[in-house]
Every structure is written in structure tokens, then in C-alpha cells.
Amino acid sequence: MYRVFEALDELVTIVEEARGVPMTSSCVVPRGDMLELLDDVRDALPREVDDAQDVLDKRDELIDKARAESDAMVNGARAEADSAVTEANEEAQRMLEDARARAEQIMADAHAEAERMVAAGQAEYQNLVERSRAESERMIEAGRAAYERAVEEGRHEQSRLVSQTEVVQAAHAESARIVDEAHAEADRQRVDCDAYVDGKLAEFSELLSTTLRTVDSGRNHLRTPPGAGSRTPLYDFQP
Template identity: 25%
Template sequence: MPTTTATAEEKLAQLRQLVLNARSMPMSASCVINRGEVLDAIDDVVAHLPDEIAGAQEVIDEKQSAIAEGEARAGRIVEEAREQATELARQSEVVKVAEEIAAKVRADAEAEAEALRHETDVFIDSRMASFESVLHKTTSQVHTARARLAERSGLDAARPRPNAG
């Protein structure tokens, strides 16, 4: 039986093992599985999938917070650069130097914020791809299990199939 600390992917692997280890029917590709065990395993995956999604949301929130902090820091750096530029403008000899420094600080801050944004997007995309893969595997395995049950027990004739969507 899957544990509550296992990831959805691990739970799906355990569910797969239940099906793989099921007793084979003689002269058939069909097998006998304990419906209760399989349904419990599926329910466990479904029940804990939101926990993993919530964990991913926490990571996304942390990355967005880091971006906001980076942008705030960039704003402070830009403001400091403006203040420095104003001070240097008072000293007529170094006005040009101050403008160059301010522009570089601004460009560096914007580049840093953009790099943080890109890094976060790459991380979020990889996590979402992982979740998409887990969901696809789950759907595929549930579909296969249901098809086998339907073949064995004639379940499709007894009730209408829900739309796959």
C-alpha cells in the first residue's frame, strides 16, 4: 500500500507494481487484481497530488519573491545612482563620469533582474513539465487499468464512459 510520504510518481510506481504482480489468467493477457487495493492506491495518489502541487506553488512564490526583492534592490541601486549622479553634477568636472556610472549601474541592475526572471521561468517550467509528466503517466495507467477491467468484466456495456478530457 502506498505511503503518504511517497511522491505521486513513487505512488504510481507502486500502483504499477500491483498490476504487474497480479495473478495472470491462464492463456490470456488478463490478470486478477484486488480492486480495493488498486482503487485505494489511485485514491491515495489523487489525494496527495494537491500536496505536491502546493509544494511547487510554494517554490514559485519563493522565486517570485526573490524576483520582487531583486527588482526592489535594482530600484534602490538606480535611486542611489541618481543621487550620486546629482551630487557629481554639482561638481561640474565629473558630470560625464557620473552619467556613465549611473547608466552602468542601471544596466547591471536590469540585467540582474532579467537574469533572475529567466532563471525563475526556467525552474518553474521544469517543475511544471515534471508535474505534466506525472499527470500524463497517471492518466495513462488509469486508462490502461480501466481498459483491462472493462475487457475482463464487460464494464463498458454496464455504464457509460466519462469523457476523457
């Protein structure tokens, strides 16, 4: 195939370099070289080109044959399609019947299961109701017992608190009495103490008076000249 393009290039070169004919657009080319290159082109062309030419020559015959074969194939395809459609319709009808039968069976099973579950639910409901009633009664009884126990404990606690209140009141009264007695005893002791202190102060005052008289007598005696009058004792102390 490469030789074809090479020969064509050489033909173009020969034509371009050929000597022109004056006053015309023609040219003079070497016949032998041209024929040799054309033979090379013919030899280099593949056999498929000849086959293509044969096909072109027998075009109408091939087209008619192809049309006949296509019509036969179309008719066969239509027949097969009709047969397939018929079989598909039959299969679909059969599958539809099977589906209906299975659906009816499933519905029957579902109804039976639903009835069984409803019955079981009702039984469970009754059981739960009975258990709830028993539990509620038990809780009510327990609540009543707890209430009564709490009331009783409250009463005992109230009595205890009341008794404690009386004890507290008695304790307050006793403490007030003790405080009053303590104040009275303190007042009595204060009076006794004041009397004792007053007595002691009176005795001390008397002692001071006697001492002062004795001191005055001694001073007077010291002031008297010797030999005057009778001698008196130096100290006149009388307790």
C-alpha cells in the first residue's frame, strides 16, 4: 500500500516538472515512465479493491438478495416475537394464577394468625387485668395499713411530745424557783455581809476613837510641867 502513495507522488512530480506546450495548459510527459508508474500502482493496489469493483458490478443482485434475506429474517423475527409474546402471555397468566393462589393462601394464613393473636391478646389482657386488680387491692391494703400505722405512730409521737412539753414546763418552773431561791439567798448573804462589815467598821471606829483619846491624853501629859498635880497614867486605854 505504501508503494501506491510513492508512485502517486512520483506521478505528481513528473507532471509538475513536465515541459509545457506553448499557448496551452498542457504538458509533455514521458509515456513509458507514466505507464510504468501506473502499472506499479495497479500491482500495489490490494485485491480487496478488485473485490470491491466486483461488488459494485453485482450491486443490484446483492441488494435484492440482502432484501430477500432481511425480509426472511424480519418475518422469522416477527414469528419468533409473536411466539415469544404468546409464551410470555401464557407464562404471565400462569404466574398471575400462582400469585393469586399464593395471595389467597397468605391471606387465609394471615387471618388465622390474626385470630390466634387476637385470642392470645385477649387472654393476656384478661390475665393482666386480673393481676392488676389483685396488685391494686394488695397495694390499697398495704397503703391502708401503712396509713393506720403512720396515724398510730403520729398519735404516740404526739403523746410523747405533749409529755415532753409538760416536763419542759415543769423544768422551767423548777428552774425559776431555784433561780428565785438563789436570788433570795444572795440577797440574804449580801445583807449578812453588809451587817458583818458594818459591825467590824463600827468596832474599828471605836478602836480608833479610843486610840485618839489615848494619844490626846499622852500629849496633854507631856505638856504638863513636872511636879504639877498628881501623876496620872501615861496611857488611858480602855478597850
